[in-house]
Amino acid sequence: KQAIPISLDNRDLIACAPTGSGKTLAFLLPMVHEIEKSKSRDLQGLIISPTRELANQIHERLSLLVPKKRVSGFILSKTLDAEKMQNPKQRKKHQILITTPLRLVYALKNNEVNLSSLKYLVLDEADRLLDDGFVEQVDEILSGCNIGELLISIYSATIPSSVEDLANRIMKDPVKVVIGASNAATDTIEQKLVFVGQEEGKLIEIRNMVNEGFQPPCLIFVQSIERAKELFFELIYDGINVEVIHADKTKNQRDKIIESFKKGKLWILISTELMARGIDFRGVNLVINYDFPQTVESYIHRIGRTGRAGRVGKAITYFTKEDAPYLKNVVNVMKSSGCEVPEWMLNLKNPTHKIKKNLKKRPIDRDAISTVPSFDKKQKQRLKNIIKQSKQKNND
Numbered sequence: 001k002q003a004i005p006i007s008l009d010n011r012d013l014i015a016c017a018p019t020g021s022g023k024t025l026a027f028l029l030p031m032v033h034e035i036e037k038s039k040s041r042d043l044q045g046l047i048i049s050p051t052r053e054l055a056n057q058i059h060e061r062l063s064l065l066v067p068k069k070r071v072s073g074f075i076l077s078k079t080l081d082a083e084k085m086q087n088p089k090q091r092k093k094h095q096i097l098i099t100t101p102l103r104l105v106y107a108l109k110n111n112e113v114n115l116s117s118l119k120y121l122v123l124d125e126a127d128r129l130l131d132d133g134f135v136e137q138v139d140e141i142l143s144g145c146n147i148g149e150l151l152i153s154i155y156s157a158t159i160p161s162s163v164e165d166l167a168n169r170i171m172k173d174p175v176k177v178v179i180g181a182s183n184a185a186t187d188t189i190e191q192k193l194v195f196v197g198q199e200e201g202k203l204i205e206i207r208n209m210v211n212e213g214f215q216p217p218c219l220i221f222v223q224s225i226e227r228a229k230e231l232f233f234e235l236i237y238d239g240i241n242v243e244v245i246h247a248d249k250t251k252n253q254r255d256k257i258i259e260s261f262k263k264g265k266l267w268i269l270i271s272t273e274l275m276a277r278g279i280d281f282r283g284v285n286l287v288i289n290y291d292f293p294q295t296v297e298s299y300i301h302r303i304g305r306t307g308r309a310g311r312v313g314k315a316i317t318y319f320t321k322e323d324a325p326y327l328k329n330v331v332n333v334m335k336s337s338g339c340e341v342p343e344w345m346l347n348l349k350n351p352t353h354k355i356k357k358n359l360k361k362r363p364i365d366r367d368a369i370s371t372v373p374s375f376d377k378k379q380k381q382r383l384k385n386i387i388k389q390s391k392q393k394n395n396d
Contacts, residue, residue: 017179019304101137126154184336189307
C-alpha cells in the first residue's frame with residue numbers, strides 16, 4: 001500500500017518488507033498501470049530476478065493480473081527467446097521483459113534485445129542482485145539503458161546498508177519504505193533453534209520428526225548440492241515421500257518438482273539456496289535449516305518460505321558445536337521478530353565482521369550425511385585400498 005503510490009508518482013524506490021507480504025504485486029501493479037496508460041507497444045518494463053524459478057513465478061503473476069491483449073509480458077529464458085525478441089514483429093507485442101541477469105547480458109552482447117525504450121526497471125531480491133555475484137552483470141544491463149529516463153525500484157526482504165549504498169549510486173533521490181523491523185522475519189513464523197550435537201544428530205532429528213508425525217509439506221535447506229543428494233538418498237531409503245531440487249537438475253525436472261510440491265504431492269522437498277528466494281509456496285507448514293545459514297539474509301529468506309500472506313508457519317534451525325560462533329546471528333533475528341529466546345542465547349557474543357565475512361565466503365566443512373558409522377567407512381576404504389594394491393602387484 002505504501003510502495004504503489006510512490007511508484008505511481010514516478011519516484012525511485014527502495015522497498016524492504018517481510019517475505020510473503022505481497023512485494024511482487026506492489027511492483028507489478030504500478031508498472032502495468034503506467035504501461036497500459038501509455039498505449040505504447042514498445043518494451044517499457046524490465047524485471048530482473050536472481051533465479052529462473054522466481055522469474056517464472058513473476059511471469060505467472062503478471063499473466064493472472066492482466067490479459068496479454070492489454071499488457072504483454074515475456075520471460076527471457078533461452079537464446080531462442082532472445083531471438084524472438086529480436087524479431088521486430090514479435091518484439092512489439094511485449095511491453096514487459098522478465099529475466100535473470102546472465103540471460104539478459106548474453107542477449108545484449110549479441111544485440112538480441114534493445115533496452116533503449118525502457119522506462120521502468122525492477123530489481124527483485126535486490127540484495128542478491130547487488131551482491132558480488134551479480135553486480136557486474138547488473139552494471140552491464142544498466143549501461144544498455146537510458147538511465148536518465150529510467151524509473152528504478154528495488155525490492156527485498158533484506159537490504160543491508162552496503163547494498164543500499166550501492167543502490168543509491170544508480171538511483172535518483174529514492175524513497176525508502178521499510179515494513180516491519182529491519183532484518184527480521186514475519187511474526188507469523190514460529191522460530192526455533194535445536195542443538196543436535198554432531199552432524200549425525202541432524203538425521204536422527206529428521207527421522208524422529210517423521211516417526212512422531214508432522215504436518216507436510218516441509219522444506220529442508222542444506223548448504224550444497226552434494227549434501228542435498230546425500231540427504232535425499234537417506235530419506236528415500238526410509239520410504240519417505242521426498243524429492244530434491246538443485247542446480248544440477250534440468251529445467252524440466254525442476255519445474256515438475258516445484259509443481260508437485262505446490263500441489264501437495266510431496267511431503268518433503270530438500271533444496272539448496274536455490275529455493276530460498278522469492279518462490280511462493282503458500283502451503284508450506286515447516287522449514288528446516290538442516291545446515292546453519294551462512295548469512296542473516298539467507299536465514300530470513302529461507303524461513304520466509306513459510307508463514308506467508310498471513311498464514312502461520314514454523315521454522316527449525318539445527319546447530320552443532322561448530323555452528324556456535326555464528327548462533328547470535330539467528331538469535332538476533334528471532335528477538336527482532338518477537339520470538340521467545342532463552343536468556344543464555346541472548347547473552348552470546350555477536351560474531352565479528354571478519355567471522356561473518358569468512359562464513360559467507362565459505363561454508364563450514366561438514367561430515368557427509370550418512371547412517372553408516374565413520375569407523376565402517378574407514379574399514380571399507382581400507383579394504384578397497386588393499387584390493388587395489390594387490391591388483392597392482394599382480395599386474396607388475
